Amino acid sequence: xxxxxxxxxxxxxxxxxxxxxxxxxxxxxxxxxxxxxxxxxxxxxxxxxxxxxxxxxxxxxxxxxxxxxxxxxxxxxxxxxxxxxxxxxxxxxxxxxxxxxxxxxxxxxxxxxxxxxxxxxxxxxxxxxxxxxxxxxxxxxxxxxxxxxxxxxxxxxxxxxxxxxxxxxxxxxxxxxxxxxxxxxxxxxxxxxxxxxxxxxxxxxxxxxxxxxxxxxxxxxxxxxxxxxxxxxxxxxxxxxxxxxxxxxxxx
Amino acid sequence: xxxxxxxxxxxxxxxxxxxxxxxxxxxxxxxxxxxxxxxxxxxxxxxxxxxxxxxxxxxxxxxxxxxxxxxxxxxxxxxxxxxxxxxxxxxxxxxxxxxxxxxxxxxxxxxxxxxxxxxxxxxxxxxxxxxxxxxxxxxxxxxxxxxxxxxxxxxxxxxxxxxxxxxxxxxxxxxxxxxxxxxxxxxxxxxxxxxxxxxxxxxxxxxxxxxxxxxxxxxxxxxxxxxxxxxxxxxxxxxxxxxxxxxxxxxxxxxxxxxxxxxxxxxxxxxxxxxxxxxxxxxxxxxxxxxxxxxxxxxxxxxxxxxxxxxxxxxxxxxxxxxxxxxxxxxxxxxxxxxxxxxxxxxxxxxxxxxxxxxxxxxxxxxxxxxxxxxxxxxxxxxxxxxxxxxxxxxxxxxxxxxxxxxxxxxxxxxxxxxxxxxxxxxxxxxxxxxxxxxxxxxxxxxxxxxxxxxxxxxxxxxxxxxxxxx
Numbered sequence: 001x002x003x004x005x006x007x008x009x010x011x012x013x014x015x016x017x018x019x020x021x022x023x024x025x026x027x028x029x030x031x032x033x034x035x036x037x038x039x040x041x042x043x044x045x046x047x048x049x050x051x052x053x054x055x056x057x058x059x060x061x062x063x064x065x066x067x068x069x070x071x072x073x074x075x076x077x078x079x080x081x082x083x084x085x086x087x088x089x090x091x092x093x094x095x096x097x098x099x100x101x102x103x104x105x106x107x108x109x110x111x112x113x114x115x116x117x118x119x120x121x122x123x124x125x126x127x128x129x130x131x132x133x134x135x136x137x138x139x140x141x142x143x144x145x146x147x148x149x150x151x152x153x154x155x156x157x158x159x160x161x162x163x164x165x166x167x168x169x170x171x172x173x174x175x176x177x178x179x180x181x182x183x184x185x186x187x188x189x190x191x192x193x194x195x196x197x198x199x200x201x202x203x204x205x206x207x208x209x210x211x212x213x214x215x216x217x218x219x220x221x222x223x224x225x226x227x228x229x230x231x232x233x234x235x236x237x238x239x240x241x242x243x244x245x246x247x248x249x250x251x252x
Numbered sequence: 253x254x255x256x257x258x259x260x261x262x263x264x265x266x267x268x269x270x271x272x273x274x275x276x277x278x279x280x281x282x283x284x285x286x287x288x289x290x291x292x293x294x295x296x297x298x299x300x301x302x303x304x305x306x307x308x309x310x311x312x313x314x315x316x317x318x319x320x321x322x323x324x325x326x327x328x329x330x331x332x333x334x335x336x337x338x339x340x341x342x343x344x345x346x347x348x349x350x351x352x353x354x355x356x357x358x359x360x361x362x363x364x365x366x367x368x369x370x371x372x373x374x375x376x377x378x379x380x381x382x383x384x385x386x387x388x389x390x391x392x393x394x395x396x397x398x399x400x401x402x403x404x405x406x407x408x409x410x411x412x413x414x415x416x417x418x419x420x421x422x423x424x425x426x427x428x429x430x431x432x433x434x435x436x437x438x439x440x441x442x443x444x445x446x447x448x449x450x451x452x453x454x455x456x457x458x459x460x461x462x463x464x465x466x467x468x469x470x471x472x473x474x475x476x477x478x479x480x481x482x483x484x485x486x487x488x489x490x491x492x493x494x495x496x497x498x499x500x501x502x503x504x505x506x507x508x509x510x511x512x513x514x515x516x517x518x519x520x521x522x523x524x525x526x527x528x529x530x531x532x533x534x535x536x537x538x539x540x541x542x543x544x545x546x547x548x549x550x551x552x553x554x555x556x557x558x559x560x561x562x563x564x565x566x567x568x569x570x571x572x573x574x575x576x577x578x579x580x581x582x583x584x585x586x587x588x589x590x591x592x593x594x595x596x597x598x599x600x601x602x603x604x605x606x607x608x609x610x611x612x613x614x615x616x617x618x619x620x621x622x623x624x625x626x627x628x629x630x631x632x633x634x635x636x637x638x639x640x641x642x643x644x645x646x647x648x649x650x651x652x653x654x655x656x657x658x659x660x661x662x663x664x665x666x667x668x669x670x671x672x673x674x675x676x677x678x679x680x681x682x683x684x685x686x687x688x689x690x691x692x693x694x695x696x697x698x699x700x701x702x703x704x705x706x707x708x709x710x711x712x713x714x715x716x717x718x719x720x721x722x723x
Contacts, residue, residue, distance in 0.1 A: 051674075051678050052677075052678075053674055054670070054674070074677075075674065075677040075678060076677040076678075076680050076681055076682050076683075076686075078678075079677070079678050079679055079680035080680045084678075085678050087675065087678075090675065091669075091671055091672045091674075091675035091676075092672075093672060093675075093676065093689070093690060093693055094693055094694065095692070095693025095694050095695070095696040095697065096689050096690070096692070096693035096696070100689075101676075101679070101689070104681055104685065104689055105679040105680050105681060108679075108680040108681050108682070108685065109680060142693065159679060163679065163680070
């Protein structure tokens with residue numbers, strides 16, 4: 001059994017338009033990978049396809065999480081198996097408090113008939129909120145309802161911390177964050193880095209990678225990974241722009 | 253989801269009502285409706301002549317009034333009045349001791365958790381089985397303070413001076429076709445009187461159970477709360493699901509004297525073959541407050557618009573309404589606020605959820621005449637649609653004359669978006685759990701208005717409806 005999130009030759013389309021065109025990528029446990037790429041290269045599609053969004057049809061390829069065929073699972077089963085997606089645009093759930101939502105998500109991971117330990121749960125949640133600099137009042141507020149962009153992203157990280165996934169994709173988590181919020185979010189992610197977990201950080205800008213330093217950087221273009229390198233690749237991209245990669249491709 | 257201890261304590265679920273016992277009745281008025289039916293009921297109850305007359309007059313009004321299909325659902329045409337049985341009873345007066353209740357009836361209410369609830373948090377209980385109450389009891393301390401909580405038959409017999417003064421005054425026989433029907437054949441229901449200044453801390457509860465097929469239940473409730481007194485009344489109802497339609501048509505009249513407060517809470521969970529056509533209205537005197545907290549989850553067609561007539565200065569009326577219409581159900585609910593004095597205030601908050609082919613309709617009437625001053629109304633109605641086949645309609649009728657009033661009206665229709673469900677599923681919730689959570693979130697602020705024991709039950713009912721609806 002391989003210890004990785006392994007994507008092989010993945011093809012996916014939305015409304016008959018192919019977006020992912022044979023994408024391959026492997027994130028071994030313990031590593032942080034970043035995907036960079038211009039708008040429209042299919043970065044967000046990749047995260048949604050792995051999560052199982054029904055608007056996307058997979059027409060070829062495989063995704064395995066520690067050897068388990070992820071594509072054969074339902075959306076919620078993928079989550080419970082240990083896959084987490086931090087959304088670029090987290091949804092609002094009016095009337096459902098943050099605490100209740102998290103509690104329901106944690107409860108869903110327990111065997112039938114087993115009850116969550118409420119006291120331990122709140123203790124853990126408060127500790128993690130403190131770490132993220134979130135006010136306690138967020139526990140009672142409806143999920144993402146009326147949250148600012150930064151609050152929503154912090155809330156995504158809080159959920160990630162509470163659900164303790166094996167692999168997490170962070171989809172443009174830096175968008176809409178000021179530098180202070182960015183640092184806090186990055187700190188939260190860094191505190192979760194471990195040999196038992198893999199991360200894929202999707203971003204348009206190099207800035208986030210100053211704080212979450214990746215082991216590997218991939219460049220995505222037109223539904224495929226076109227270049228892979230170390231963390232310096234991100235700096236090179238920042239300096240030369242995405243045109244540099246696409247031009248290089250045209251030459252090759 | 254509530255934890256298992258809470259669930260066990262509440263011990264109610266949606267399918268819990270899905271059972272029935274073989275019929276064993278001493279009194280059966282037979283099938284169909286005519287003057288003989290009324291005589292049969294009056295004879296058993298040994299009613300006074302004025303009441304016999306009252307019933308007969310009501311039958312004429314009922315026969316003369318057309319079905320209100322010009323504005324309401326055509327489904328009303330499917331009620332075949334001549335196929336219904338109007339009075340079924342085991343005979344004997346209701347007892348104050350559960351051990352004296354006939355076994356099948358006692359088991360019914362035990363399965364519904366009523367005696368347990370009574371021990372835990374109720375000040376009094378009345379349990380009606382088809383046409384008559386089988387059990388009726390009120391805590392001794394309350395009786396000593398002069399609180400009366402009996403069935404309508406006993407109320408009429410033992411307290412005629414109180415009963416007659418208000419009976420049919422808040423809701424006249426001819427108010428609508430179904431109030432006329434109820435006035436003709438009514439049996440059961442509660443009569444409550446709370447003397448001046450007595451504040452009943454714990455709720456009084458009535459539980460209405462239909463056990464027989466092709467049957468109509470027509471309880472009549474009259475609650476009089478004297479000056480400065482307070483009471484909370486809760487009613488619940490269930491019926492087994494039969495092949496044929498069942499009719500439930502109640503009339504509920506509330507009278508709140510000066511400075512009195514009445515809170516009337518309903519959790520309606522009839523099986524979805526029941527036509528539930530109910531008229532509920534309260535009369536609020538000076539500085540009195542009447543609140544209807546109304547939740548409709550069951551029935552095939554419900555038509556119910558609880559109302560408050562604010563007759564005295566500074567009287568307040570409120571309707572909090574939750575309706576859930578699933579496949580094959582139509583919840584036609586709303587509120588009626590009649591301002592009849594200066595500085596009266598009314599508030600209506602209604603939320604409906606339509607699932608599958610369910611239809612929910614909001615009808616709200618607010619009336620503020622020109623000669624009054626300083627009246628206020630706030631109306632909010634929000635509808636949530638779950639599927640593309642679900643339907644909702646809103647018919648607000650707000651007549652405000654004069655310019656010394658303040659009114660506010662907001663309405664919204666929203667949908668649980670697929671992306672919202674996707675988001676929740678990504679966190680590990682099943683589709684059913686995600687739906688339940690969304691729907692509970694939608695009604696959350698209103699559910700909080702229910703006493704704790706009921707709000708847990710409500711959440712549970714909503715969970716079950718939603719889990720079932722996504723298979």
